[in-house]
Amino acid sequence: MAVTIKDVAKKAGVSPSTVSRVLSNHPRISVETSRKVKEIMEQLGYHPNIMAKSLVSKTTNSICIMLPKSAEELFSNFFFMELIRGIVTQASRLGYDVLISSGANEKEEVEAVSRLLNGRRVDGVILLYSRKDDPVIDFLYENGHHFVLIGRSERYPDTLSVDNDNVQASYDAAKHLISLGHERIGFVSGPPDLVFSKDRLKGFMDALNDAGLEMRPEWIVEGEFLQDSGYRAMSFFMNLPDRPTAIVLIDDVVSFGVLRSLHELKYKVPEDLCLVSFNNIPLSELSTPPLSSIDIGIYNLGYTASQLLIQSIENGNDKNYQKRQIIPHRLMIRESSMHSISKK
Known part of the structure; x- marks a missing residue:
């Protein structure tokens, strides 16, 4: 029989609502209580129902990496693999899963991000490229979705981005x-x-x-x-x-x-x-x-992009942080x- 929140709460000596707050990293939960509840979860083998949690919190704790169109270019170039390694490392540390998507052309790319975001399968998107005229960026920006661009946008200079000079x-x-x-x-x-x-x-x-x-x-x-x-x-x-x-x-x-x-x-x-x-x-x-x-600090480009996107998802775009991050080169x-x- 599956372990429930009530089972965790009973063994930890707290209420089920406290367990829920621990799962959502609520700021009012003390470090000691959070640690105790998480230890009990591990002992009992409890795994939260991500879908149910998503319905309540309206978040998925997942982000999407949008790959370039050319698979040949992607898998033959170490640059993209190192970039993805940086993204996944930071996302994992912050408790987020990473989904990878692509499209054979710009229309398919727009359809893919629309399906993922409007279907609430991911909370935001990282674009690994920056094109001069990009309908994917147009869609994301105009619909107010959370996204980070690795590069810069000429049309939307105020968008969240990580780049080199x-x-x-x-x-x-x-x-x-x-x-x-x-x-x-x-x-x-x-x-x-x-x-x-x-x-x-x-x-x-x-x-x-x-x-x-x-x-x-x-x-x-x-x-x-x-x-x-x-x-x-x-x-x-x-x-x-x-x-x-x-x-x-x-x-x-x-x-x-x-x-x-x-x-x-x-x-x-x-x-x-x-x-x-x-x-x-x-x-x-x-x-x-x-x-x-x-x-150009490839790993740092990906790591910072992941950090910036998750910060935007959790805190909103109106917080006091620099929207364009420049990674040093040598x-x-x-x-x-x-x-x-x-x-x-």
Whole structure:
């Protein structure tokens, strides 16, 4: 026979309402009483009826992670897995379960979050991306749902978000290459509809402009966050009559494709081409050669996003906390960019 709240209350010597308050983390319950009741729950093997609790409290103690459309990109890129690890770790510590959802296109994404939120299966959503024009963000913002964006929204600058200073980070990457004497510097970007791709390109161009360097259109290549994008970019770059001597890359996984292509073409890094990338995933320092990369604090991005969303769910959006959290970045200099070049 299943253990009930009344069974827990009787053994703990408290009322059933006190047990309910312990389950809901009511602020008027003392630490001692809470500890005692939870010990009794564990002894008796009591598990609260989450569905019944949700009906009373109108919360689910669950949040949703909305994945990008491309499963190939997600599961081949350590960035997303580390981001999710940060989200799940903090959610678990705060007593929340995590549900993962996705959609094949924007319409399916909107339908998915609408079904989950309006069906009261989750209390809020974390978006792992920020697009320039995003109907998912439109839906969440206009309907007053709890959500946190990893990135930033150009349309809704006051939305809850966790991000890096991508303009400054990219500026720092380009500035490092400029300090080594490079004047012909290329850029391998991400999809143009993503806000951080735009921000990183801006930081890159600002650095070149401040140094009085030329930026040729053919030295900028757009792609996806896949090795193949880097591989194809090098086939293009290395066939230019006046090719770059250094390149800033949007993502470490893209850089691995670059390294593979350069190896096949018999070019050496950093002697023939210097590289600086983004994300500083563990494999970046194990590549050949070890890859210089901007560490953006991936785990902290996810951890902070989870914390911010749950804070919003439990306290509302009118509390005194910063709505836009910026995670610091740092440049990890390794062998791929340790080659100076004489300025002409």
